[in-house]
Amino acid sequence: MEEDMIQNEIYWPLVAYAGIVLLVIGAIVVLSYLLGERHDDKATGEVFESGILPTGSARLQFSSHFYLIAMFFVIFDLETAFIVAWAIGYEEAGWPGFIGALIFVGILLVVLVYEWSTGALDYGPQGQKIIKALQKRRKQQKI
């Protein structure tokens, strides 16, 4: 059987591709091992910024709202694509297709209600919340 496999000459691109994958990954691992940093002094891990000592951390917290909206867009966009695919085949799909699409849209509706009620759709800065948080922080600072 092995001979058959080797004789399958048309597959050489696949074999070559697999070989290249192994080669590249091997090279990455070996090179980073060879070229990687070995000494570990006091200042090795510090950020180098033109000789000035860095202040603070680079780990900032970003608002995740934008990601959430991007996710909603992708989800609802994709679901529109499914509905359009059903609409094109409306005649052929018949009643079973209609019921299926009805269930699908119903699930979408439930999800929308859920997202609305959990506040996932409230985006942008909300004045009242910000003022409340500020007041809370002021109080904490006074204490």
Place this chain on the structure above:
Amino acid sequence: MSSEDFRSLLPLLILAAASILLLVVIAVRRDHRLVYYLTVAALAAALAASLIPVEYSPRTASPLLVIDGFSLFYSALLNAAGLIVVVLSYTYLRPLREQMEEYYVLILLAVLGSVILAASRHFASFFLGLELLSVSLYTLVGYMVRSRDRSMEAGLKYLILAAAAAAFLLFGMALVFYEAGQLGFSGIGKYLAEAEALSLLIITGFGLIIIGIGFKLALAPFHMWAADVYEGAPAPVSALVATVSKGGVVAVLLRFYSEVDGYQFPVLALLFSIFAAASMLGGNLLALLQDNVKRILGYSSIAHLGYLIVAFLSGGAMAAGAATFYLVAYFITILVAFGVVAHLSSGEQEAEKLEDYRSLFWRRPGTAVVFTAALLSLAGIPLTAGFIGKFYIAAAGAQEGLWVLLFILAASSVIGLYYYLRIIMAMFASAKDPAQRIAPLFSGVGLLLVILTVALVWLGVFPQAMLDMINEWVAG
């Protein structure tokens, strides 16, 4: 679709409808207890719907799903495991300040994905079920972001590695489809039966699919995530990953392999033998030096899936039966083990260090005895379900002459004994302060653990009833 189709699909429909209903309930009113009761009711209904013998004759509800004894048995098993995980979760989650309600929706979806896997006969439903399961688990593993440090790490690790494994699986399916022109398991089987020699593409495709499955089962070369995820996830979710996630994948693997008659290919058998041997040795050896009980259970689950693959590899008449029995025994055992971990955990601190279990027997004798039974069953000591499971694996393997694998199984079981006994020794170590003894708290979870332990011993002493049931439903 006829009404029989609907009736046979009832377990799936109940789970799907319940998760939608729960979303509505959450939207109207957040109530942890209400959501919990609804989840328990849904899982119990799905369990009942899979146990009531609807149609024994295989009913292909669509090109994607087949409902037969095999899938109904696995559906019942997975729903029961999900039910136990939910009951464990309720008391575990109560003291935490998180939004709990979505947790139950995710568990329902994970169980649904797993049941779909058990019923699938097509690459499309295979992948859909797997993704439904995985996406729920990503979130569940990282659910305790606010109260636990390692939760995020575990969730992220699981997300990245499982996504990579899904890519392998999809590419494998694409290659098989390119060559066979079929996505249904039986269609691929027919193509393979007619083909004279296996082409390189089919072999590569199967190899990639096996990598995807191996990741989900945490077999040895793809096991890196297991310990970290088990450690970082909340204890009931670790139980879910160990049972529901693996059970569904084992079911689809058994069905796929028997439909395409994978046993005729020595290359694949060699591949699985290597995975099994590496999992048994690797899992048991890596667990030796751990001080974290959840990590030990994680590594031990790697080893146990290795044992299961030996049963699967034997391929004879006993293969499916032995693998399924082992899975049942493993489900009960690991649920007890993680149940004890969840039971002992307080809101802030997971009871995961070996130190937390030191002289547990003198503080909470009941819990310690239950945990000891679970650990002995994991080690495969007679009178427990684990022993009978291992015995049937050995019988199935011996029938097919898999002597090397059986030798490794026996040797690695002996190695495994060491770290199980280490926990037991710690639990029975004499207490420095005997006054610390806490009165046994009789709670719902305690009762559940006792019932599971009784089942564990009962399966170990009288396995015949379960074996008959498996023979009738799964193998028949």
